[in-house]
Amino acid sequence: MSRASIAIVGAAETTELGKVPGLSQVGLHADAALNALADCGLKPADIDGIATGGHDVAEINQYLGISPTWYDGTSVGGCSFIALVRHAAAAIQAGLCTTVLITHGESGRSNHRSHRPIMPSMQQQEFEAIYGPLFPPMRFTLPVMRKMKDDGLTEEQLAMVAVVQREWAAFHPRATARDPITVDDVLSSRMIAYPFRKLMCCLVSDGGGALILTSAERAKDFPAKPVYLRGTGGEGAEGPMVSQMESFTSSKAFRVSGKLAFETAGITPTDVDHLMIYDAFAHLPIYGLEDLGFVDRGEAGAFISEGHTRPGGRLPLNTNGGGLSYMHSGMYGMYALQEGVRQMRGVSPAQVEGAKISMVHGVGGMFSAAATVVLTNEDSW
Amino acid sequence: MTEKPVPTIYPETRHFWDGAAAGKLLLQFCTECRKHYFPPRPFCPYCGGRAVEIVEASGLGRLYSYTISHLPTPGYEPPFVVAVVMLDEGVKMLANIVDCPPEPEALALDMPLEVTFEARGAFFIPQFRPLGSLQ
Incomplete structure (x- = not known):
């Protein structure tokens, strides 16, 4: 033990x-x-x-x-x-x-x-910023068209990420965006950086x-x-140039971080009662579910669309509404941790009854880094 | 509309921009790993070895992924394409797709592209356009 x-x-x-x-x-x-x-x-x-x-x-x-x-x-x-x-x-x-x-x-x-610089990286400035991707919606999303072609991810599935998280946000009096939305609402919201529309992008709080x-x-x-x-958690890193990610369909930093977190906690995905995956944009829960091993590659879009992560589903995900609906200050990881703590204390407005293990996974920069921790309300296992 | 950004050049990257000014897309090549790499640095990112050469790329590649930005950006008229190009040498680099409408219908993933150089002040910036688009 x-x-x-x-x-x-x-x-x-x-x-x-x-x-x-x-x-x-x-x-x-x-x-x-x-x-x-x-x-x-x-x-x-x-x-x-x-x-x-x-x-x-x-x-x-x-x-x-x-x-x-x-x-x-x-x-x-x-x-x-x-x-x-x-x-x-x-x-x-x-x-x-x-x-x-x-x-x-x-x-x-x-x-x-x-005066924190938005892009402190020298190589990112010299070889990416000169092409105009100054804002996260144009840059963080760059791998997604590749993932749509290679793994069959659809715009409707991306929209469902936002729809489901809004359902969770409705439980939270402190969430910024609580009114229900539909896939049509998301897909008719203003185009920001194709294929990403406004409701697929995080709040600014x-x-x-x-x-x-x-x-x-x-x-x-x-x-x-x-x-x-429970366990040491994990971390991993690639770097600030999205164009140089090893894969566009999977984040190496996510995989390395998640594997360490699972191994040191001595658990597998089926042991996780509650999950937070940092969602600056709608594709991040998709990459997270796959790279952490909750579903196989290419399956996360359908998994969310089928309702498995929504209230009442078998894997409650981003139960505060996430960066898309709860709040997003810029470095949202702290709020994912706070909701993990509330769930383990049993005091979340969207409480998952009986939850004993919460995994909190975050991205840093734009697929630049990742970190994961496993929280529990049990003092031994 | 303000000017498009220009690169800040460092000692390790000077050759790349000198090459671009001469109409050449320069990569580096590890003589141990036998692999091309980008962006420039005086050692191989795969093995850490310093036995590397500067080589001219074919200038050919394919559209690997992209976004079409509708956000106001200094020097750019939205919408404009921010793309990742997979060069035939197996390395990825960012660019805008020029001589091509900024529309999903005109941007098929894996379509062949060729390098072109855009003058910005004293600099020449590698860009990509659909192969054969220059009549």
Whole structure:
């Protein structure tokens, strides 16, 4: 039997979500951090490890008044926060610190942001950006026409991703987009970058989130139901040039990350009760379901269209509505983690009854990186 | 409409842009792996070896994947095509498809393409057009 060694004991999003004109990027980090500290009854002085992505970790540290013995500023895009969960777990296990705060904040809509460059890659600038794909809808989606031809993925199946996730968002009072939509609504929404239409693209929101991790033996001292890590999770990377992906029908970073997460958790896809796959665009749950091994290659579009991931289906997926309907600040991975934690605590507005294992998988950049963690509410298995 | 972007050139990539200015599409080739690669770097991304050569590509390839952007973009008149071209040498590169309507009906995956060079200020940018489209 294995016993859990690391737990998430504090978790919270910003007080407001979606449109938060009164807070800057650093303010959103701090609001989420203070909410997470309140969630577990800790003060900044109790934190000795701090991590964030997409923002100078030292600035967040100074703003919150923390004196860390460990920090991590891994910034590979939206999955950074998922990778940071596994980095923090390793740091706690190695004795580098005892109590880690991971923060995220982004003023995607109100634009009170720091000066993070959109495309910091030298080679991406020199050999891709000169051709005009300046925005994610034109670039992140580049492999999809190939996948449609090689694997039979259809526009209707992409539209169904958005339709099903809107069904989940309807449960969440804090979701930005909650009104039901149909495949026709999606396919008649404004063309952004063929074959992607507006309702296949993520929202642009303000918000933040934070998590607090410590050793499992301390976890029961905290007020909320502990959420444990099962296994080490996984991570993988290719790089910021979408054109140089090894395959256009499958993400190598997804496959590497998912395999590690499953192997170290000692589970298979049929053991997963609840699944989050970062969806900046409608094709990402398709690639995720296939690359993580929930379905075979080329089957994910039909799997979603047949209703298996919708409310009442056998594999509840993106139960907050995802980046398409819940919110998307720019680096959404933190919100996928928050919904995984809510599900394992049993407090999600879209609660999956009896769920014991939640997998949270995220993409960083545009197929540039990936990270995966397995959460559970059981302290041994 | 502002100007289209031009590349920032680095020491390791200078040869590529000098080649483009001379009407040549230059790749690199690992003499150990016997593979072409792109974008430029002074070693092979498959084996890490430094025994690499600069070689001229055939300039021929096929349409591997694309999007048609309707978003406002400096220097571009939407809609325009952002494409990934699979060169006959087995490497992928980004380009716009020129001399071709930006419509799905005109953009069949795997259709043959040929390189052409677009002047932008002092630079020449490799682009691709349908093979034989230049009459």
